[in-house]
Amino acid sequence: MRRRKWLERAKSLLIAVLALTVLALTVLALPAKTVTDTPWLAALVRPFASVMGLTQGELTATPMADAASVTGAAQPVAVSVRNPAGRTSFQFDTAALDTAFEQFGAALGQALEGAQEPQRTTALRIQTALGKTSVAFRYPGEISPALAASWLQVETALDESVRAQWLILANEDAAVNLYLVGDELFVCQTQLDGDALEQLLQSCTPDGSFFAFEDAQARFSSVEPLSLLPGQTPQLHAAEAANPCDARFSDALAATLGFNPYGDARYTDDAGNTTYTETGYALSISASGELLLRADVQSTRFQAASGEQAELVECARSLLSTMTAGVNSDARLYLTDLEQNGSESVCTFDYFLSGIPVLPSGGYGAEVRFSGASIVQVRLVLRAYTLTTQTLSVLPPAQAAAILPEGSALRLVYSDTSAGITAGWQS
Incomplete structure (x- = not known):
């Protein structure tokens, strides 16, 4: 009786093994694109990536915002x-x-x-x-x-x-x-x-508050007429900047983007610059917090739903949101420019603190380049901006207008320099 019971169990186990084998062979026989485009299939076969001729990154979904969270x-x-x-x-x-x-x-x-x-x-x-x-x-x-x-x-x-x-x-x-x-x-x-x-x-x-053209005393006749000015000289909060890119942050970001941060594809030089590479993709994060992501034109990991403006911008915004998710910052990245030339598109983003642009030494906060609907390059300055309780004094608007070049927009900016964060009217 006992022998028969063990025999039945062995048969059941054999049937289960055969069924799993058939399932595994079926999945492994699927076209690579079907697997990479189906999240649960990608997760299932990730341990067998090399068998299918794929990389771990190709089977790692980069989080993008869904329609409800845009x-x-x-x-x-x-x-x-x-x-x-x-x-x-x-x-x-x-x-x-x-x-x-x-x-x-x-x-x-x-x-x-x-x-x-x-x-x-x-x-x-x-x-x-x-x-x-x-x-x-x-x-x-x-x-x-x-x-x-x-x-x-x-x-x-x-x-x-x-x-x-x-x-x-x-x-x-x-x-x-x-x-x-x-x-x-x-x-x-x-x-x-x-x-x-x-x-x-x-x-x-x-x-x-008033627009420059509304000033009855004509103190702002030399500046851009739609410069929007406060009723009193504004008091801005001081700000501090920090580089969030330690080794733990960089490795976590690389993993989020589908790179293996622990294999031979990771390299850190003597200056502290870290590079992650795999077929079709490369990610570099400098010691100063400058990120560069490159992807082959044929790559599909970072791709918009279509080549329409709204889809390209949303794809860029969502990827940048993923990249900066681990940064504790008071600033927001906003789209400031979109240039298109044939199938090539470039989205430029800048940091804003309390609605005021932050001007980094590099000229912009982030730049995302597309070829068709695919992202081929991302440049991002990774910075954590924090507002403090201290306030900064700036020139009264009328004094600032008197020294600006004629026709300039009168607007406040933060400047991120090697000496720290300063604030004032943009010259």
Whole structure:
């Protein structure tokens, strides 16, 4: 009886082994792309990567944001409201900017969704519109309204070729017009109701802020007319910068990106610069915190869903978010430029503290290059920026305007230099 029981168990074990063998052979026979594109299959065969002629990295999924977590590659760094009582503006304060955008951003989304064909307009008409009931959003750089619409999760008929840094909603004759202000000036009719915009903006209390062209004393006639100025000289928080790239951070980042941080493909030179390599990919992290990621054009690990602007920017934003996830910083990376030439695209990002750009010595915070829909190079300055409780004094706006070159935008910046973080009006 006992012998028969052991025999039955042996048969069951043999059947299980045969079944697993058939399953394993079936998986190993699948096309490599099917395996790498299917997360659970990739995880299952990762221990047998060499058998399939794949690398560990090709079977490691790099985390990307899902649709529900997309926050946009940039948010406005200034929001200014004009109602019958006067003007109030939100800038130099991340929390206040977030709250203002939550309150007024939906109106911008509705305007973009129903915007009609853009028509060219003039600076004078835009200034007149800003004197009426209006809300103006300034983005970190010139972007297409189509990108702004995608971040607000709406669709728009506006073409990707139109670029604007200011997006302005103004109530004119009981109808809301959308002004797009960049190197070129456009106005679009929208389906928003003027009374609805009036009601949305009526609760704002004037704070003394103004555009340069609105100054009755003409103290700012030499600067860019849409320079948005506070009612009083701003007090900025001092900031500190640190390099987060110790060995533990670098190895963890490499592993997140699909590299093996513990094998022969990892090399650290005498200066502390670390390089990770595998077929088709290379990652370098310098001792000073400068990251360089390279990928072959044929590689698919870092790839956008398509070659459309919104997909490219979201892919770049998501990858940079993954790269900086381990950095404890008060700064945000915002898209400041998007250049396209045929199938080549370059997304530039910069750090912002309290809505104020941080200018690193290298010229930008991050640069992501695409060939088609594939990322082929990423340059990223890894820095942890922290605001302190101390404040920095800057020149009064009128004094700063007097020494700026004519036509310059009057804006505050942080500068990340070898001597530390300084703040002032950009010259």
